[in-house]
Amino acid sequence: xxxxxxxxxxxxxxxxxxxxxxxxxxxxxxxxxxxxxxxxxxxxxxxxxxxxxxxxxxxxxxxxxxxxxxxxxxxxxxxxxxxxxxxxxxxxxxxxxxxxxxxxxxxxxxxxxxxxxxxxxxxxxxxxxxxxxxxxxxxxxxxxxxxxxxxxxxxxxxxxxxxxxxxxxxxxxxxxxxxxxxxxxxxxxxxxxxxxxxxxxxxxxxxxxxxxxxxxxxxxxxxxxxxxxxxxxxxxxxxxxxxxxxxxxxxxxxxxxxxxxxxxxxxxxxxxxxxxxxxxxxxxxxxxxxxxxxxxxxxxxxxxxxxxxxxxxxxxxxxxxxxxxxxxxxxxxxxxxxxxxxxxxxxxxxxxxxxxxxxxxxxxxxxxxxxxxxxxxxxx
Numbered sequence: 001x002x003x004x005x006x007x008x009x010x011x012x013x014x015x016x017x018x019x020x021x022x023x024x025x026x027x028x029x030x031x032x033x034x035x036x037x038x039x040x041x042x043x044x045x046x047x048x049x050x051x052x053x054x055x056x057x058x059x060x061x062x063x064x065x066x067x068x069x070x071x072x073x074x075x076x077x078x079x080x081x082x083x084x085x086x087x088x089x090x091x092x093x094x095x096x097x098x099x100x101x102x103x104x105x106x107x108x109x110x111x112x113x114x115x116x117x118x119x120x121x122x123x124x125x126x127x128x129x130x131x132x133x134x135x136x137x138x139x140x141x142x143x144x145x146x147x148x149x150x151x152x153x154x155x156x157x158x159x160x161x162x163x164x165x166x167x168x169x170x171x172x173x174x175x176x177x178x179x180x181x182x183x184x185x186x187x188x189x190x191x192x193x194x195x196x197x198x199x200x201x202x203x204x205x206x207x208x209x210x211x212x213x214x215x216x217x218x219x220x221x222x223x224x225x226x227x228x229x230x231x232x233x234x235x236x237x238x239x240x241x242x243x244x245x246x247x248x249x250x251x252x253x254x255x256x257x258x259x260x261x262x263x264x265x266x267x268x269x270x271x272x273x274x275x276x277x278x279x280x281x282x283x284x285x286x287x288x289x290x291x292x293x294x295x296x297x298x299x300x301x302x303x304x305x306x307x308x309x310x311x312x313x314x315x316x317x318x319x320x321x322x323x324x325x326x327x328x329x330x331x332x333x334x335x336x337x338x339x340x341x342x343x344x345x346x347x348x349x350x351x352x353x354x355x356x357x358x359x360x361x362x363x364x365x366x367x368x369x370x371x372x373x374x375x376x377x378x379x380x
Contacts, residue, residue, distance in 0.1 A: 001166045002232045003119060003142065005107040006149035007126070009086065010137040010158040012103035013043035013074055016082050019135050020075060028053075028069040035063035035071040037250045042074060046158060079103075085134055093126060098234040106146055106234050123161040144169060147230025151180050169228025174201040181225050188215070188222075200226045243273050243281070246333025252291040253329045263315050266334045271308035279339040280304040284311060286318035287333035290325060298322050304340050311336070 009015065013031040018024045028048035033039040041062050044053045051066040062069070083102045090097055093116070096108040109119065116122040123140040130136055141152025143164040151173070156162040164172045178200055179189050191214075197203060203211070203226035211219030224230070245266045253259060274281060285299040298318045305311065315334055323329075 001144050002108065002110045003113070004144065004146055004149045004232070004234075005105075005109055005119075005123065005126075006141040006143075006146065006153045007090070007105045007107065008139050008141075008150075008153045008157070009103035010139055011043055011045055012083075012136070013079055014045045015136050016075065016078050017072055019082075020078065024070060028066055030059075030062055030066070030069045030071050031074040032059045032062070032071065033073045034250055035059055035067075035069075039248075039250070044069075082134060082136065086130060086136065086138075089130060089133065090126070093122075096234050104150075106149065108234050120161055120163045123163070127159070127161060144228070145230035145232045146234070147182060147225050148173075148228055150182060151176070154180065170204060173226060173228055174199070174204065176200050178203065178226075181222065183218075183225075184222070188218075191215075203227075242335050242337045243270060243277075243279075244333060244335035245269050245273075246287060246331060248331045249329070259319065259329060259332060260316065262332055263319065263334070264312055266332070267312035267315060268308045270311055270334055270336055271306055274306035274336070280306045281336035281339050283336070283338040284314045284318070285335040285337070286315050286322060287331070287335065288319065288322050288329065289331035291328040291330050293330070294327075295331075296322060301338065304338075 014024075014029045017029060017031060026047065027045070028051065029045040030041055030048050030053065031043045032041040037059055039059045041053060041055055041057045041059055043055060044062070048062075048066055048069050051069075053062045053066055053069075059071070063071070079102060083099075087097070087099060087105065090105055090107060094107040094109075095112065098106040100106060109116070109122065112122075113119060116125075119142050123142055127138055127140055130138055137159045139153045139157045139160045139162075141149040141155065141162050141164075143149040143152050144166055148164055148169055152162040152164050153160075155176070176199065178184055178192050178197060181200065184192070192198075192203075195214075197206075203223060206223075208220060208223045211223045213219070215222060247262050247266065249258075249262075282304045283299055283301045285297055287295065287297045289295040298321065300314055300318060302310070302314060311334070319332070
């Protein structure tokens with residue numbers, strides 16, 4: 001029997017914003033941008049959730065429900081920086097760690113009880129250290145597999161620790177509503193409710209074949225999860241095949257200056273990502289979406305690079321060749337592929353670490369430590 005921790009940062013974006021501005025504490029905070037724009041809620045505080053707000057809700061709908069809320073564009077660079085700080089702290093304890101997203105982590109502590117003590121106490125120790133060192137709240141679920149650990153961490157929110165002892169998986173799940181199972185969305189929930197199934201116990205009281213017939217392969221997986229089973233092993237090696245950044249404008253844009261400034265910023269951010277991963281890329285893809293939602297992409301393969309000027313100049317040229325309609329622009333994006341690792345880079349470019357490269361490397365080190373916005377390029 002394995003022991004998996006799922007650590008989920010509570011309202012992570014909001015928690016970081018409250019570190020930046022302590023005056024936001026105990027107030028309804030919504031991260032997502034202009035409440036009169038067309039974006040969505042990226043995160044909201046528990047004070048805002050009392051008004052019916054939730055993540056992925058259209059920002060305009062959120063404003064109608066909670067006009068007194070504090071709406072923020074957010075500081076994504078700070079979210080990344082704090083996420084890395086949490087990961088670094090967890091690495092002191094974790095034999096095997098998987099970062100599932102910017103604000104959630106799985107840790108396999110199987111067989112470590114004699115090292116760290118009882119698992120609930122270990123969870124409490126980690127939780128307190130994150131709170132003391134980083135001023136961030138989190139919830140932790142401890143169970144025999146990833147699915148159950150995730151359900152357990154949600155069960156104890158906010159700032160809770162929920163331990164499901166081996167052999168008590170079905171007992172823990174039975175009284176919970178079916179929508180707590182990861183993957184049960186509105187369509188599946190409606191279908192289950194139409195069958196008179198509202199709680200997980202209702203799934204386990206029926207044979208597996210019933211759900212396989214009703215929902216196919218997904219039904220089999222649903223029945224397995226309801227019976228307390230799930231993935232037991234962490235995914236610690238994920239081959240990332242691309243890095244991308246894109247910007248959707250709050251208002252459709254015709255200004256070439258605005259477009260070029262945005263591409264300049266995206267190129268710098270992608271260069272930063274490459275530097276942090278110690279990669280270089282050779283294929284650069286530009287994405288353009290007009291206000292009428294017509295979308296096109298153009299790609300070019302060049303000599304491997306992590307230089308923001310090379311990325312920007314390539315994208316600028318692709319943009320000039322792509323923008324053939326006098327129609328406002330809704331979105332622009334850049335995607336990098338075909339990577340080499342740092343060791344391959346050193347082999348290919350042993351003698352090309354110029355003064356410019358050293359300067360860019362120094363800038364990226366400052367950004368890594370103090371955040372992307374701490375220092376900016378003047379011009380390429």
